[in-house]
Amino acid sequence: MTAQVPVLGQRTCLNPSHKGKTFEWFCESCADLICVSCISTTHKGHNIVQLSVVTPDNKNKIKQFVSDTEKNDLMEIRKEINSMEDILEKHLSHYKSVELEVEDQGTKLKQDVDTMIAQTLSQLKCSKDENTALIISYKDELEKRLGDIKENLERCKQSLQTGSDIEVFDTMKIIRTGTTLPTRPIMGTAKFTPNLCPSLLTALGEMSLTQPSAASGASPDRPNLLPKAKVLAEWAPTNNIKSICPTIGGGAWSCEMSSETITDWTPTGEVYQLKESLVRITDICVVPKTYALWACSNKDNSVVKLTSGELKWQFSTKSEPLSLCVTKDDQVLVGSKQKITKYTQTGKLVNTTKASLFKKQKVVSPWRLTECQVSKNVAVGDGDWSVDGGKDEPLVLVLDIHLQEVWRYGRSQHATKPGSRPFDPYDVTYDSMGQLIVADYSNRCLHLLSGDGIYLRLLHTDTFRPQALCVDTKGVIWAGFGEDTTSTKNVKLLQYTRD
Structure with missing residues (x-):
């Protein structure tokens, strides 16, 4: 019979033959919660200890997780959020400066190049908007991760103070998943090169753009x-x-x-x-x-x-x-x-x-x-x-x-x-x-x-x-x-x- 994995908060055995019997034992061989009937059936011959025996060690691990998370993970993710805010500000400032270059060059050419100016700025805006969306999406994901960590920390603290053996064990399952940051997106770039010797068709200059890529993949032109x-x-x-x-x-x-x-x-x-x-x-x-x-x-x-x-x-x-x-x-x-x-x-x-x-x-x-x-x-x-x-x-x-x-x-x-x-x-x-x-x-x-x-x-x-x-x-x-x-x-x- 295939073992059934208890969900968070489950207190009674999932084996139909052991219906109503609570988890009071822990199988070290399988790392599973079991009831008294499981000892002589599905976990016969395994290393079995009472759940209350492993609780002190689990609490120590939870304490260490709380300490490490507060000292390291929270600080790291906050620093990353601050870093992305700086990058966003610098990114917008950079695109603004490029826009000014385009506009300054365009004013020298009067009314006959207004159409080209509008087309070029439209290309630049699309690139800027794509990059901006990537940065904001990444920052939102970081903030979501931060919220998840805080929620897990609160649960850890509650389980340390008032949690039952089952709640402490469930908390251990949460912290085993660890904390990982999402992959930072690779953004596109923009560079405007004014034409120093303008003719009617090439007077405005040339816009060089690279397309941004989402966090899940790199730009095809940029080696990983x-x-x-x-x-x-x-x-x-x-x-x-x-x-x-x-x-x-x-x-x-x-x-x-x-x-x-x-x-x-x-x-x-x-x-x-x-x-x-x-x-x-x-x-x-x-x-x-x-x-x-x-x-x-x-x-x-x-x-x-x-x-x-x-x-x-x-x-x-x-x-x-x-x-x-x-x-x-x-x-x-x-x-x-x-x-x-x-x-x-x-x-x-x-x-x-x-x-x-x-x-x-x-x-x-x-x-x-x-x-x-x-x-x-x-x-x-x-x-x-x-x-x-x-x-x-x-x-x-x-x-x-x-x-x-x-x-x-x-x-x-x-x-x-x-x-x-x-x-x-x-x-x-x-x-x-x-x-x-x-x-x-x-x-x-x-x-x-x-x-x-x-x-x-x-x-x-x-x-x-x-x-x-x-x-x-x-x-x-x-x-x-x-x-x-x-x-x-x-x-x-x-x-x-x-x-």
């Missing part, structure tokens, strides 16, 4: 993230890595803190080739389209390029270069104290970040530069060093193609995120989806931000401090870790998305 980054390979380098960038063959170039040598590594940690410079190398980068290697030096303020197997001088800069990035449009960005300067590949000045009479510098210590191949924005790892006039509060600053600020992410934005020490972005790199990977030096971990500066998740936590980052041609993170900036203990290859 692994629950935890997987270490594909790990090896100890023979030198101290300061900067790292991918090669076209699936390996990576690296330069040292104070050396004239650039090393080409295989994924297994073998040295494929070495390139020697006449002066100490400060930073290296590769051209997105060709993966040609470029480098700079603060010894003689030179910018060099690997040509025919040799590092050859291209041009010199007026200020000592801290960082280097060659963009998808073949422009050369050089980061130096309190500015970023854009050059042609022959060294002709194109643009530079400048502080106006009433505004402070956009950048202070641009230690790292990386370009997004999706938006063409440039992310700056700004050390904000006091020796350069900063406050020693490092941050991530994102600029557009005209070197105008798009958004910034610093300690105030990161305050509630993982890590016990202040946010310390030491290196940054974009992946192929336009997401930004950030090396948090002090907290020994890697974070993932969206292209709009929204915190997505913690990718990896390490024993050592992350010092250098890149994403190779296969979408794998190369990360150099060390105890301090004078030594690199190991290099890890991390897979963070599903194949």
Whole structure:
């Protein structure tokens, strides 16, 4: 005969032959409530104890559940609700700013483009409404979970105070289900690109939208993230890595803190080739389209390029270069104290970040530069060093193609995120989806931000401090870790998305 599972509040045996007999015993073998007749029938030979004997242990477990839930689960879900409220506010503010960009561009074109303005704003509104609905739905689900937890806690407390043996046992069934948060939705994005050389048909500009996805599934254009980054390979380098960038063959170039040598590594940690410079190398980068290697030096303020197997001088800069990035449009960005300067590949000045009479510098210590191949924005790892006039509060600053600020992410934005020490972005790199990977030096971990500066998740936590980052041609993170900036203990290859 198949056993019947008692429902919550059931006090008498469900076996028709034992009708009216109360549950006074507990079968440890089956974890079931039984009556006295069950002992000699369906549970014969099992480990049987009186229900009152297991009640003290059940009460202790309920007390522990109440304590853990009040200390952890309630706090976690409240923090998540607060986080979603912040995201909703930032999301609406972002879409409002995009709307203003559309409207500002449209007013320049007068009455002949009113129809195009209306159509574009309609597309934007649909995207905004879809994202807003996702966020509000997710927040409502969180609040529902919060209400369920409070209701269960109240029931637990009542069972501890006045509950019978049956009620205490029933309460144990409730708490065994645990508390899980719903999956956070992946939202779409919006970006408006004004047409700087308008014609009648293309004057308004182009709206780039990605469709949001519900919490139950990811966007078809965005690979699913692994629950935890997987270490594909790990090896100890023979030198101290300061900067790292991918090669076209699936390996990576690296330069040292104070050396004239650039090393080409295989994924297994073998040295494929070495390139020697006449002066100490400060930073290296590769051209997105060709993966040609470029480098700079603060010894003689030179910018060099690997040509025919040799590092050859291209041009010199007026200020000592801290960082280097060659963009998808073949422009050369050089980061130096309190500015970023854009050059042609022959060294002709194109643009530079400048502080106006009433505004402070956009950048202070641009230690790292990386370009997004999706938006063409440039992310700056700004050390904000006091020796350069900063406050020693490092941050991530994102600029557009005209070197105008798009958004910034610093300690105030990161305050509630993982890590016990202040946010310390030491290196940054974009992946192929336009997401930004950030090396948090002090907290020994890697974070993932969206292209709009929204915190997505913690990718990896390490024993050592992350010092250098890149994403190779296969979408794998190369990360150099060390105890301090004078030594690199190991290099890890991390897979963070599903194949």
